[in-house]
Amino acid sequence: MSQTIHVAVTGAAGAIGYAILPRIASGQMFGPDTKVALHLLELPQAMSALDGVVMELNDCAFPLLESIHTADNPDVAFEGVNWAILIGSKPRTKGMERSDLIRDNGPIFVGQGKALLKAASDVRAVVVGNPCNTNALIAMRNAQDIRGDRFSAMTRLDQNRTMAQLATKAGVGVSAVTNVTIWGNHSTTQYPDAKNAKINGQPVFDVIADHEWLRGEMISKVQKRGAEIIAARGSSSAFSASNAAIDHVRSLIEKTPEGHWFSAAIPSDGSYGIEEGLLYSYPLTSDGQGSWSIVHDLPLDDFAKEKIMKSMAELQEEREFVKDLL
Ligand code: NAX
Numbered sequence: 001m002s003q004t005i006h007v008a009v010t011g012a013a014g015a016i017g018y019a020i021l022p023r024i025a026s027g028q029m030f031g032p033d034t035k036v037a038l039h040l041l042e043l044p045q046a047m048s049a050l051d052g053v054v055m056e057l058n059d060c061a062f063p064l065l066e067s068i069h070t071a072d073n074p075d076v077a078f079e080g081v082n083w084a085i086l087i088g089s090k091p092r093t094k095g096m097e098r099s100d101l102i103r104d105n106g107p108i109f110v111g112q113g114k115a116l117l118k119a120a121s122d123v124r125a126v127v128v129g130n131p132c133n134t135n136a137l138i139a140m141r142n143a144q145d146i147r148g149d150r151f152s153a154m155t156r157l158d159q160n161r162t163m164a165q166l167a168t169k170a171g172v173g174v175s176a177v178t179n180v181t182i183w184g185n186h187s188t189t190q191y192p193d194a195k196n197a198k199i200n201g202q203p204v205f206d207v208i209a210d211h212e213w214l215r216g217e218m219i220s221k222v223q224k225r226g227a228e229i230i231a232a233r234g235s236s237s238a239f240s241a242s243n244a245a246i247d248h249v250r251s252l253i254e255k256t257p258e259g260h261w262f263s264a265a266i267p268s269d270g271s272y273g274i275e276e277g278l279l280y281s282y283p284l285t286s287d288g289q290g291s292w293s294i295v296h297d298l299p300l301d302d303f304a305k306e307k308i309m310k311s312m313a314e315l316q317e318e319r320e321f322v323k324d325l326l
Contacts, residue, residue: 004035004066008081010074010112011088012040013049015235016128020085020242025057025065029246030253037067041077041088074115081120085245086112086139089129091236098187099321102131106322109135113142124252127153128245132186133265133279134318140267140279141326148277149292152252153265155182155190155281157237157244161222162192166199169218170207176200181283181298182263183272184311185318190281191307192222196298215303255288261295262286271296272308278315 007024011017017040023029024036038057042050047070054068071077078084089105092098108129116123116139123146127136136153140146159182167174179198183191194214199207208214221228229237251262265281268274271294272282283295300308319326 003033004037005030005083006037006039006081008039008041008078008084010041010077010084010086011129012070013042013046013053014088015238016087016241016245018053019239020087020245021053021057022060022062023242023246024085025060025062027062027064029249032064035064035066038065038069039077039079039081040068040070041074042070042072043088044072047072074112075119078112078115078119078123081123083249084112084116084120084123084125085128085249086125086135087128087245089135092130098131098318102134102318102321105129105131105135106138106325109138110142110325113139117143117145124150125152126245126248127151128241130186131318133281133315134322136265136279137267137277137319138322138325148267151267151279152248153186153279153281154241154245154248155186155263155265156248156251157241158182158186158190158192158222158225158281159263160240160244160247161225162194162197162218165218165221166194166197166204166208169210169213170199170204172199177204178260179283180263181261182281183304183308184281185315186265186281187311187314188223189307189311189314190223191304191311192219193298193304194218195301195304196283251284252286252292253288253290254286256285260285264292266292266294269294272300274308274312275316278312278319280312280315 092101132153140151162180163177181193194204197204261283265279268280270276286292
């Protein structure tokens, strides 16, 4: 065991932060042979809560946890980090328009993009804080010297939600479900693609006879799952989001099994007619060496094409709201 990975987590005293930190520190993100040094960023008013989180992390006596650094300044927190999990941002409150949320949270990612550029020469950034696709675009554009393919935004929770829906409907375990793609934005315009997904290696549409459900309720259930959880729990998804962030990073660093893929939002290269440069969720494979590629030539019918274009249009609109931040 030689390597130590330096991982920044922003919003570290928040709900997702609280759920993800013990999992990173226990080796679930980078594996059982990799030590981790945590760099935790919070707002000044949350530093005292963060102190409590640090005490708990220490009290776990995780063998892989080499050190913990805390800061309320991104330039300090990001010093020398290899991965930055950008969670910290304001959640949407009741009655708030999406455009207001974008305007509120966008500036956070201007500062953090610039800080990454200054403080970290070998970094990969994963944006979880919403609206995560556009926040990732802002961070990437403010860190122009860091290669674009080092930025991604998380749609893995949507992928996992789709897998769970399909498994339940088919009456199989969730591990039987593979090749689920989330296309587009982490929002209600995303397209969870069951048409190209498989259950026990068979096309989902051959296994699940209720095609009306697959094209209707299944899609809207996934699109609105976040709101359904808020309504039931009174607060937004936390441990499922942290679990998805672990899955996201693991999928990026591990070689993807032959014939499989996973979903994450990355800068579009124009594939599938999506405007180049938008942070758009695609089916991806990883070579296990730090590079990932878009899976090409998946068949898309008119229903799918209409949906993936609608999500692109929403991302273009979001980009318009923040054009002064890019
Ligand atoms: P919380 O409000 O519990 O925690 C957010 C934390 O971020 C707070 O402790 C706050 O002090 C901190 N923070 C705010 N601005 C910061 C800044 N500039 N620098 C550092 N820290 C900052 O929210 P939580 O439930 O943890 O959610 C965090 C974000 O994840 C929200 O934007 C939420 O919408 C988003 N989500 C994204 C998901 C996804 O699938 N991509 C799913 C879950 C979640 O909705």
